Amino acid sequence: MAIRGKEIPVDISLDIxxxxxxxxxxxxxxxxxxxxxxxxxxxxxxxxxxxASAAPARCTSTVSxxxxxxxxxxxxxxxxxxxxxxxxxxxxxxxxQRAFVDQDALQCGFCTSGQIMSAVAAVRxxxxxxxxxxxxNLCRCSAYPNIIAAIKQASEQAxxxxxxxxxxx
Ligand code: FES
Numbered sequence: 529m530a531i532r533g534k535e536i537p538v539d540i541s542l543d544i545x546x547x548x549x550x551x552x553x554x555x556x557x558x559x560x561x562x563x564x565x566x567x568x569x570x571x572x573x574x575x576x577x578x579x580a581s582a583a584p585a586r587c588t589s590t591v592s593x594x595x596x597x598x599x600x601x602x603x604x605x606x607x608x609x610x611x612x613x614x615x616x617x618x619x620x621x622x623x624x625q626r627a628f629v630d631q632d633a634l635q636c637g638f639c640t641s642g643q644i645m646s647a648v649a650a651v652r653x654x655x656x657x658x659x660x661x662x663x664x665n666l667c668r669c670s671a672y673p674n675i676i677a678a679i680k681q682a683s684e685q686a687x688x689x690x691x692x693x694x695x696x697x
Contacts, residue, residue, distance in 0.1 A: 538603050544569060545614025555603050562602035563611065571612035571641040612641040615648065624648050624682045631678040635669035643667065647679045651686050658683075 535554040542549045542562065549567055563569040615622035621629070624647045634640045643665050655661045658679050667675065 540603050540605075542567075542602065542605060543608040545610055546608070551602070553602050555601065557602050559600040559602045559605055559609070563609075569611050569613055610645075612644055615644070622648065623685050624651060624678070627678040627681040627685070628675075631674045631681060633671055633674040633678040635671050639665060639667045639669075639671075643675055647675070647682065650679055651682045654683070654686075 535556060537552045537554055539550065539552050542551060542559075544563070544567060551562060551566055553562055553566070557566075612625075615625060622644075624644055628634060628640065628644060628647075633643070643662070646662055646665050650658055650661045658676060662675065662679070
């Protein structure tokens with residue numbers, strides 16, 4: 529809400545990685561800024577202003593379902609948000625994180641949180657064209673072959689886990 533150009537903070541509660549986080553934010557504050565600057569959740573990256581110097585990544589956090597990372601306003605987010613920090617369970621990496629390590633799917637790591645969040649969605653949705661699905665995530669280190677290998681590893685593990693679960697029913 530704005531009165532004569534002055535923003536009036538609104539009280540909200542964000543569900544971030546399974547934790548409820550009460551905040552008072554200006555209505556124009558993006559989810560990204562709320563995560564990074566208010567809650568210290570820094571895995572989600574801000575893409576740089578120019579494509580030449582940036583490693584932009586879509587879907588660096590998920591709001592229930594993976595969706596293109598439009599600049600959501602924090603005050604409008606009503607669903608649980610998962611960031612890369614919320615994927616692991618204690619000391620155990622998420623299978624996609626494990627696959628990125630196993631396949632050496634990162635170099636500088638700048639794009640990695642976004643790549644991993646998109647990869648999690650790719651595995652979950654069992655997408656047929658992984659390269660197309662991941663095409664919005666740029667990696668200036670060109671780790672693409674290893675990223676694709678990591679997604680293949682995680683997809684194969686997910687399929688094996690599903691077969692095992694079906695066999696025990
Ligand atoms: Fe360096 Fe992708 S931008 S690992």
